[in-house]
Amino acid sequence: MKLLYNIAGTYRPAGMERVLTNKANWFAAHGYEVVIVTTDQKGRKPYFELDPAIRCIDLGIGYEDNNGASLFNKMINYPIKQRRHFKKLKALLMKERPDITISMFCNDVSLIPRIKDGSRKVLEVHFSRFKRLQYGRKGLWEIVDRWRSGNDVRLADKFDAFVVLTKEDSGYWNTDNIRYIPNARTFENVNPASLDNKKVITVGRYSYQKGYDLLIKVWDKVHKHCPDWALDIVGDGEDREKLQKMIDDLNLAGSVCLKHSTPQITQEYQNASIVALSSRYEGLPMILLEAQTFGLPIVSFKCKCGPIDVITDGVDGYLVDEGDTKGMADRIITLIKDVELRKAMGRVARESSERYSEEMIMRQWVDLFNELCGSQKGQ
Secondary structure, eight states: OOOEESSSOSSOSSHHHHHHHHHHHHHHTTTTTTEEEESHHHTTTOOSSSTTTTTTEOOOOOOOGGTTTOHHHHHHHHHHHHHHHHHHHHHHHHHHOOOOEEEEESSTTTTGOOSSSSSEEEEEEOOOTTGGGOOOOOOOHHHHHHHHHHHHHHHHSSSSSSSSSSSHHHHTTTTTTTTEOOOOOOOOOOOOSSOSSSEEESSSSSSSSGGHHHHHHHHHHHHHHHHTTTEEEEEETTTTTHHHHHHTTOOOTTTTEEEEESSSTTTHHHHHEEEEEOBBBBBBBBHHHHHHTTTOOEEEEEBSHHHHOOOOOOEEEEEEETOOOOHHHHHHHHHOHHHHHHHHHHHHHHGGGGGGGGHHHHHHHHHHHHHHHHHHTTO
16 A cells, blocks of 8 residues: 655654654565655755655645745735645656655645645644634734634545544544544563653744743742752744743752754653643644653643643643643652652553554554545545
8 A cells, every 4th residue: 555645854853754754664674665755845854763664755836935924925926826835736746656645734734635646635733723813813824813713624624534632632623534543652672660750841843832941930930949950941943042041040950951952862851750731722742642652640731732642640640731731840849749649640651642542543544544445425
């Protein structure tokens, strides 16, 4: 079976890119032919290592060249790039003739259902239903965000199957083709963290979405009670300077460290005792699955979506109301001060991670693809 994935690029150290890499490598190892099609790779190497059997093709569209441009600029340039993208992607699909074409809800999402190459079309979403409304933008951008949010549902309905990552999110989309398949955990057969080190970590891009401005406020409260503990924020992104200034202004430079992304993330988890998630919105954050794999208790905001699917409050971690920095600080302090509670939650968290084993999750994808290829829909 030939699978053709579509994504903007594979060069970022981000969750969606890691998930795609893991899935593509699994399929390649199990005899599938896998092709990854990008629009903005520009010759950059994939951040995560891909199986040599996987073919990567960049269409060179350059959507990201317009990042940060005005709304007017985007309204002029986006349709031009969409037309070029459609032409190139159609020619490629007609040549490759995949059995399954998968969109990861990038700029190809409105194009793929229109191409009649005979492949079944699958859309997988890595953000929650309400992502576009959570920027809080005003004026003309607010109108655009609301239109795009409604259009997401219309686009999803055009695919043979639409896959979301959480049970919570599946209830927010009004489509008949919806399926629920969570991400698989990244690591298998790893040793649990000892939970003895005085360190809390979080992992993700330095962006508005991840809410690290809120987490630094949380840590300002934690530090007053537990000055010998440290917080590592592992990632990269556009908000690095702003976050560092915030750390400096709160005199937390000796307690909070902004660490660059690394493909060798396992050591960061092994050296931690608690994981914090301060996101404003998510799809199914890999940090939750990875933390549980290493037996780490998690303290997380109840953002849409992911945390309430993964964490059982008070059992393998804590769920805190969105934006409640005092509540998050209190829960972190509780786990810092109560070693036995921390380790008990960690043991349950590791057991909970079995729900997301790679074999279990990938078999769900195999079943879906086999079902679609056995049907007559999508021609």
